[in-house]
Amino acid sequence: MKLRRKNSFLLWAGVCALAVFAPACGSDDNGDEAQIQCPAEQMTEGAYSFGLETAEDDCAGVDVGDLIRIIDPGPYGPVALPSFAELQQGPVLEEMELPVIGTVPVQIFLDGDVVRLSLPDGDVLVPILADCTATIGGTGTLCPVSTDQVNATLEMTIKDVVGAGCGLIPIDTPCSAILNLRGFQQAG
Numbered sequence: 001m002k003l004r005r006k007n008s009f010l011l012w013a014g015v016c017a018l019a020v021f022a023p024a025c026g027s028d029d030n031g032d033e034a035q036i037q038c039p040a041e042q043m044t045e046g047a048y049s050f051g052l053e054t055a056e057d058d059c060a061g062v063d064v065g066d067l068i069r070i071i072d073p074g075p076y077g078p079v080a081l082p083s084f085a086e087l088q089q090g091p092v093l094e095e096m097e098l099p100v101i102g103t104v105p106v107q108i109f110l111d112g113d114v115v116r117l118s119l120p121d122g123d124v125l126v127p128i129l130a131d132c133t134a135t136i137g138g139t140g141t142l143c144p145v146s147t148d149q150v151n152a153t154l155e156m157t158i159k160d161v162v163g164a165g166c167g168l169i170p171i172d173t174p175c176s177a178i179l180n181l182r183g184f185q186q187a188g
Helices: 008-021 064-071 084-088
Strands: 046-057 076-081 092-098 102-111 114-118 124-129 132-146 149-162 175-185
Touching (some): 046 064, 064 175, 076 175
Antiparallel strands (some): 046 076, 046 175, 092 102, 102 114, 114 132, 124 132
16 A cells, blocks of 8 residues: 655646756657647747746656746746757756756756756755755756747656655645646846
C-alpha cells in the first residue's frame, strides 16, 4: 500500500518554480495542437515574464493548475533567454531565480529545430515547509512564436514528497504535470 503524503505548498511551489524555468512547446514537431509554428530562428535574447495558461496532471489528491492559480498566479520571471545565434554555438547554461526554489541552473539547447531545456544536475530537491521536501524532475521546450513572444510547455514529475511537515494535501507520488505558459519579452 502506498504511503500517502501531503503538502500543497510543496507541490505548487515546485510546479511554479519549474514552470518558470522550463518553458516548452511540447512535442517534437515544435508546435502545439493549435498548429502554432515555433521557428527556433525567431528566438530573441532577453528577459521574459511567463504566465500559466493551462495545466494538466495525474496527481491524485491535488489539482496542480488550481494550486498555482490560487497560491502563486504569476507572472513568473524575469527569465533570461538566449538568442538563436547563441544556441547555434552550443548549449547555454542559465542561472534562473525561481519562486520558492531559488536559483537553479537550466540548460537551454537546440535539438534539430526544437529549442529544449533541462536540469543539468537532474532532479531538484524543493524545501517548502519545515521538514518537508519534494523531489522534482522536469524537461521542456521553448516555442518562439515571434521575436518578443515565447510560449512554453513544461513536463515535470513529482517523484517524492518527504518529511513530517508534509501534511496539508494527500498526494500519491510519483505523478506528473504538463504546464503550458505564455511568455513575453520585457521592455528595456
